[in-house]
Amino acid sequence: MKYQALTIGLSDELFSIMQSLLALHLNLIPSLTTKDANHLLEQHTFHLLIVDIEYLRSVHLSDWLSGIRRISFAPIIVLSDTPELDTHLIVQLGADICISSKYHAMIADLAYAQLRRYTEYNYYSNPSRSEVAAFQLGDIFIDPARCKVSVQGQSVNLRPREFSLLLYFMRNPNIVLSSEQICKNAWGMTSGYDYGVSHPIYLLRQQIEPHPKNPLYIQTVRGFGYRFRPYVEICDKCDNNVRKLS
Structure with a gap:
């Protein structure tokens, strides 16, 4: 059993790239809308979230990042076209890292680092024992x-x-x-x-x-x-x- 990661708003091309880079440790589940993401987060345990802020901007839902902390405490990696401008506010909204969506290999490295901190450093080092992982519903x-x-x-x-x-x-x-x-x-x-x-x-x-x-x-x-x-x-x-x- 692998750890679970949820992606929100990633293009098909970017999702495919992330899937190939993270396949060793993560099972990526795509959600195309915030509504789909909320439903999945209510019903399942995820250990990492990868969010495209450009998608949230396009649907005028940037504040979704702050609201999601009512549902999940999993690390959130935000992909942005302008991370140097967005990092401060994105962190204030509850995300952990903001990075350019162009740096695919770096995104994968940061995903592994955040996953390690959330799982192994929190004593959830065995994904086959996911029953011990902390989670939030509502x-x-x-x-x-x-x-x-x-x-x-x-x-x-x-x-x-x-x-x-x-x-x-x-x-x-x-x-x-x-x-x-x-x-x-x-x-x-x-x-x-x-x-x-x-x-x-x-x-x-x-x-x-x-x-x-x-x-x-x-x-x-x-x-x-x-x-x-x-x-x-x-x-x-x-x-x-x-x-x-x-």
């Missing part, structure tokens, strides 16, 4: 290796049982999960399905929901189970961001 960030959770940027302390429950929900977003599935897969239980779910879910809601009595993230599907719905307000708003890079 407003919620979770780091399985360090047992850390944050909601809307605020740290949340969970007990092991609730942490395992949230992790299982986040690995299965938008899917209705039965009590039996939750007990088996979140906690390794083989019995007691009817008694082991409702209270931990109540406790988890108390920690992560803005209004636990009207849950936003963990919905009850009566007669079937529960469903985790990532709250990604930024995806509804990003198409309306119009500020351009100067």
